[in-house]
Each structure stands twice: as C-alpha cells, then as structure tokens.
Amino acid sequence: MKFILNIWRQKGPAEKGRFVTYEAQDVSPDMSFLEMLDVVNQQLTLKGEEPVAFEYDCREGICGSCSLVINGMPHGPERGITACQLYMRRFSDGATITIEPWRARAFPIIKDLVVDRGALDRVMQAGGYISVHTGGAVDGNVLLIGKDRAEIAMDAASCIGCGACVAACKNASAMLFVAAKVSHLASLPQGEPERSRRAKAMVAAMDREGFGTCGNQYECEAVCPKSISVRFIAMLNREFLKATVAEPGPQAERPSDPHAESH
Amino acid sequence: MIRFFGHILTSVGSKVLVALSGLALAGFVVFHMLGNLQLFEGPEALNTYAAFLRDMPILLWTARVGLLGIAGLHIGLAVRLAVLNRRARPVGYAVREYRRASLSSRTMAVTGSLLLLFILFHLLHLTAGWVDTSFPDRLDLRGHRDVFGKVVHAFQNPLFVAVYLAGQAVLGLHLSHALSSSLQTLGVEHPLLDRLFRGAGPLVAVLVVVGNAAIILAVAFGLVRA
Ligand code: HEM
Ligand code: FES
Numbered sequence: 001m002k003f004i005l006n007i008w009r010q011k012g013p014a015e016k017g018r019f020v021t022y023e024a025q026d027v028s029p030d031m032s033f034l035e036m037l038d039v040v041n042q043q044l045t046l047k048g049e050e051p052v053a054f055e056y057d058c059r060e061g062i063c064g065s066c067s068l069v070i071n072g073m074p075h076g077p078e079r080g081i082t083a084c085q086l087y088m089r090r091f092s093d094g095a096t097i098t099i100e101p102w103r104a105r106a107f108p109i110i111k112d113l114v115v116d117r118g119a120l121d122r123v124m125q126a127g128g129y130i131s132v133h134t135g136g137a138v139d140g141n142v143l144l145i146g147k148d149r150a151e152i153a154m155d156a157a158s159c160i161g162c163g164a165c166v167a168a169c170k171n172a173s174a175m176l177f178v179a180a181k182v183s184h185l186a187s188l189p190q191g192e193p194e195r196s197r198r199a200k201a202m203v204a205a206m207d208r209e210g211f212g213t214c215g216n217q218y219e220c221e222a223v224c225p226k227s228i229s230v231r232f233i234a235m236l237n238r239e240f241l242k243a244t245v246a247e248p249g250p251q252a253e254r255p256s257d258p259h260a261e262s263h
Numbered sequence: 264m265i266r267f268f269g270h271i272l273t274s275v276g277s278k279v280l281v282a283l284s285g286l287a288l289a290g291f292v293v294f295h296m297l298g299n300l301q302l303f304e305g306p307e308a309l310n311t312y313a314a315f316l317r318d319m320p321i322l323l324w325t326a327r328v329g330l331l332g333i334a335g336l337h338i339g340l341a342v343r344l345a346v347l348n349r350r351a352r353p354v355g356y357a358v359r360e361y362r363r364a365s366l367s368s369r370t371m372a373v374t375g376s377l378l379l380l381f382i383l384f385h386l387l388h389l390t391a392g393w394v395d396t397s398f399p400d401r402l403d404l405r406g407h408r409d410v411f412g413k414v415v416h417a418f419q420n421p422l423f424v425a426v427y428l429a430g431q432a433v434l435g436l437h438l439s440h441a442l443s444s445s446l447q448t449l450g451v452e453h454p455l456l457d458r459l460f461r462g463a464g465p466l467v468a469v470l471v472v473v474g475n476a477a478i479i480l481a482v483a484f485g486l487v488r489a
Contacts, residue, residue, distance in 0.1 A: 006357075019357065072358035079362075099359045104353050170369055171348035173274075212351030213274040213344045215371065216444040217364035227308050231452050238450030240275045 001027040001088060005040065006098040007052055010109050017109065019098075029089035033076065034059060034066060036088050053112040059084045061225060064162030068113055069100040074164035074223045082162065082225040102163055104172035106209045117163050119209040123178060124161075126205030130185060131193045143189050156184035158226040165220035171212030176220035178206050179236035180228050186239050194242035203240055274347070277340045282445035286338035289442060291330060292434070292476065296474040302487060303478075306403055306411035314407040345372040347452065367440040376435040381430035388423075389413065396424070415489045418482035427479050431472045439468035 003024040010017030024040050031039070034056055041051035057065040070076035076086045091097065099113065107115040108228040132138075133240070145153075157180075165176035182199050184190025214233060221230045270276040301308045317323060361369070387396040398416040403409045412429060417423045444465035446452075483489045 037286075040321035069356060069358075072356060072360035073362070100356055100358070103352055103354055103356055105353055170364060201404075203273050207274050210351060211274075212348040213278060214448075215348070215368060216440075216447045217368040219361060219364040222363035230447070231454075231457070234447050234450045234452030237275060237279070237448055238452075240273075241279065241450060244270045244276070 001093045004096040008100045031088050033086040034084050052116050055114045061085045067102050076166040080227045102167040103167050106211050121204045126201045127198050129196030130190050153187035155178045164223045168219045168223040173214045174206050174211040175214035175233050178202050179232040183232040183235045199239040199243045278448045281340045282448040284333045286445050287333050306312050309411045310403050310407040313410040358415050367436045374433050377433045412489050415482050418479050424483045435468045435472040439465040
C-alpha cells in the first residue's frame with residue numbers, strides 16, 4: 001500500500017512547527033500504524049534526514065504512550081483501541097493521512113509528535129496516598145467487596161493515562177482522566193479515608209495545570225481506548241460536591257513534590 | 264467564606280453554579296411559554312393573566328430582581344469558563360472530527376451570547392415598549408393593559424416574526440444541550456435512567472420552541488386576530 005502523510009514537524013518546545021508531506025511506500029496492510037511510521041523513519045534516516053519523533057512503549061495497547069491524532073481523531077478512526085493497535089488495512093490505498101500531536105496548553109510539545117504529559121502525573125501526585133496498615137501482608141478476602149463495586153472500580157482503573165480524552169475535548173479538559181482516577185479509589189474501601197481530600201485536591205490540581213473545563217460533550221468517551229464511561233464524570237462531580245459540603249476544608253493544598261530531589 | 268469562594272472558582276464549582284442558575288432560568292422559560300399559550304384563549308385570558316402578574320408588585324419585582332441576579336451569575340460564570348476553555352488549547356488541530364459531541368454542545372457560548380442579545384431585544388420590545396412605538400399602550404374593555412393587542416400587532420410584522428423565530432432556534436439549541444448537561448454536572452446519573460436524562464434536554468427544548476413558535480406563527484398566518 002501507499003500513503004501520503006501530512007506530519008506535524010517541530011524541532012523543539014519553543015520552535016515553530018509546520019506540516020511536512022511524506023510518501024509512505026511499500027506498506028503492508030498488516031503493519032500497525034507505528035510500524036508504518038518506522039518504515040518512513042528508516043527511509044528518512046537513509047536519506048540523512050531527521051526521523052519523525054513519536055512516542056511509544058508497549059505497542060500492545062496497555063501503556064498509553066502512543067499519542068497521535070490521526071485524521072482529526074485521537075488514536076485514529078477505530079474505536080476502543082490505541083494508535084499502536086491500529087492497522088494499515090483500516091485505510092484505503094493511496095489515502096492522505098494527517099498526523100498531529102495532542103494539542104493542549106497543559107501538554108507542551110517536546111518534539112514533532114511527542115508531548116509532555118507530566119501534567120497528568122502531577123494530578124495523580126495531588127491525589128496522594130491511600131492509608132493502609134503496614135506490617136504483615138493482609139490475608140486475601142479479608143475486605144469483601146460486592147461484585148458490582150469491584151466491576152465499577154475495575155472499569156475506572158482501566159484508564160491508561162494516555163490523555164486522548166484531553167486531546168479530543170473541544171475544551172482540552174482532563175475531566176474523564178481525573179474522574180476515572182477519583183472514582184476508582186472512591187469505589188473501594190481502601191480509598192475511603194482520603195476520599196474527600198483526594199477529590200478536592202485532584203480537581204484543584206487539574207485546574208492548576210491549565211486544562212479546560214468539562215462541557216459534557218462526551219467526545220472523551222468516544223475516543224477513549226478503554227471506552228471509559230462519562231458516568232465517572234458524574235461520579236466525580238458527586239464526589240466533589242459531597243467533599244465540599246461535608247468537609248469544606250482547605251481547598252487548593254499543594255502536595256509536596258515527592259521527586260523534589262531529582263530535579 | 265473564603266473557602267466557599269475557593270470552591271466556586273474551581274472548574275467543577277463554577278460548572279455546578281452555571282448548571283443550577285441555568286436550570287432556574289430554564290424553569291422560568293418553561294413557565295413563561297405555558298403562560299404565553301393563553302394567547303389562544305383570547306384577549307381576556309391573556310390580559311387578565313398579565314394584569315395578575317403585574318398587580319403583585321412584590322412578586323413582580325422579586326421575580327425580576329431574582330431573575331436578573333440569576334442571569335448575571337449564569338452569564339458571568341459561563342463567560343469565565345468559556346475563556347478558560349479557549350485558553351486551554353492555544354494551537355488548534357488542522358483536521359478535526361467529532362464522533363459524539365453534538366452541534367448544540369459545541370456552540371453553547373455562541374448560542375448563549377445570541378440568546379442574551381435576543382433577551383435584551385425582547386425586553387426592550389414587549390416589556391419596555393421602546394423598539395416599536397407604533398402600538399400605544401392601551402387598556403382593554405375590562406381596564407387591563409392590552410397585552411394581547413400588543414403581541415398580535417407585533418407578529419403581524421414579518422420582521423418581528425423573523426427575529427423571534429430566530430430567537431427560538433437559538434434558545435432551542437442552547438436548551439437542548441443545557442438541560443441534560445446540567446444533570447451530569449450535578450452528578451445525576453443512573454445506569455437505567457441515563458437515556459431519560461440524556462433525552463430530557465432535547466425534549467424540553469422542542470416543547471418550549473414549539474409552544475412559543477406556535478404563538479408567533481398563529482398570529483403571522485392570521486389564525487389569531489385582534
Ligand atoms: C434563557 C436563558 C438561558 C437558559 C435557560 C440557560 C440554561 C443553561 C443551562 C441549563 C446550562 C447548562 C450548564 C451545564 O452544562 O451544566 C447552560 C450552560 C451555558 N450557558 Fe446558558 N442559559 C441561558 C442564557 C445564557 C446566556 C445569556 C449566556 C451567555 C451570554 C449563556 C451561556 C452559557 C454557556 C457558555 C454555557 C456552557 C457552560 C459550560 O458548559 O461550560 N447562557 N445554560
Ligand atoms: S505504545 Fe503502549 S499503548 Fe500504544
């Protein structure tokens with residue numbers, strides 16, 4: 001197969017970027033989207049040009065590194081998968097494909113298609129710890145949880161933190177990500193002690209990072225590679241309201257940075 | 264108190280207040296439409312109703328000041344959210360496709376602003392009477408202000424018909440996302456009832472627009488005459 005690729009090239013964070021057109025030749029329909037980019041990069045390297053920087057790690061849909069907006073859709077045209085699980089047979093031969101990075105103020109571009117998603121890590125840090133007893137390991141099945149609760153928590157926990165929800169949202173809001181993280185622990189007894197504090201701290205951190213606000217347009221759910229439901233956003237709203245009414249304690253506490261020594 | 268404002272200024276806190284004030288405004292819009300439908304019962308019913316509302320100055324002014332306050336809160340916070348949203352994506356996409364986000368949900372700031380213009384026009388026109396001075400305030404046979412005559416006079420003019428129908432279209436777009444969206448913002452969600460919640464916005468929007476448009480068109484086509 002053959003494709004015309006419009007790829008966003010940007011040398012560095014402060015540099016001005018632009019689209020550059022490349023031709024991808026001899027692409028097998030069984031190649032994944034990232035393998036197709038590997039082939040393009042190999043040809044660029046042979047020609048002595050700078051290869052296109054893009055992010056990946058597992059290439060099996062579990063790490064959330066691959067972050068490409070393909071033809072205006074985060075992770076491309078297929079639903080419920082990451083870009084690394086997308087195969088070239090999904091496209092018609094000779095098609096023009098536009099490839100852009102996640103676009104959000106909170107995700108500054110590092111190079112080409114690679115963005116800095118540290119903002120999501122800082123929101124997680126703000127969520128903080130859960131209280132568990134130290135000492136000998138707890139016996140299995142000591143804390144019994146209903147099947148339905150376990151399922152809800154597991155659905156929320158399936159978030160791989162790729163940031164496609166932010167990329168897809170017209171407002172570049174991270175609500176689905178934060179909702180998944182807050183709902184996950186709020187559904188389990190282990191998350192109970194810090195439940196209120198966590199909801200408030202993570203919402204405050206989300207605002208601090210410069211994400212937009214949720215417009216309930218549900219584009220996030222439609223592009224999420226794990227198809228995480230926007231019902232978790234309603235759950236986050238409830239958690240936040242309950243936390244505000246029940247414990248109107250300090251609001252925007254800044255957590256101390258656990259990695260302070262390393263930078 | 265400082266803490267209270269701290270919560271309002273978070274994204275979720277502001278959204279909750281936009282939703283609550285929006286629901287209050289929507290409630291008013293629904294009752295306003297139902298009241299307007301009395302036009303079909305003739306001049307007596309509508310003028311008596313209008314007089315009934317005006318005859319209770321305490322109620323009238325509480326409602327006016329209350330609505331103004333609620334509208335101010337809604338607009339103020341909504342504009343702030345819209346500004347934050349614009350800022351959150353300084354560089355846009357070259358190619359953009361939406362799978363799920365409805366037109367109405369993507370145009371809330373635009374329809375909201377147009378709605379504000381329409382509401383101002385509507386107040387200057389039918390409440391204050393500054394827009395169209397060709398119809399003098401007069402009393403009907405019972406000594407009530409002739410609101411019926413004023414409305415009929417207005418919608419015999421195709422220009423007013425066009426403006427009001429456009430206003431209804433904008434109102435319908437804003438409401439159809441707004442109501443379902445505010446339920447989500449307030450955390451109302453249920454595995455079985457979600458379809459009902461998501462349908463509620465479009466349904467109420469259609470009812471309000473059909474009710475109001477019926478009045479405008481009935482006069483425009485001469486079905487209701489002075
Ligand atoms: C009759 C008048 C109005 C009614 C009934 C109404 C109702 C609503 C409701 C119920 C919401 C949903 C809140 C949510 O998503 O949770 C909303 C959102 C919104 N309204 Fe209004 N509104 C009215 C007038 C206006 C005006 C005059 C403006 C602006 C100048 C405006 C701007 C907005 C914006 C921008 C949003 C979206 C906020 C967001 O989703 O982030 N509205 N409206
Ligand atoms: S590379 Fe790990 S999810 Fe795509």
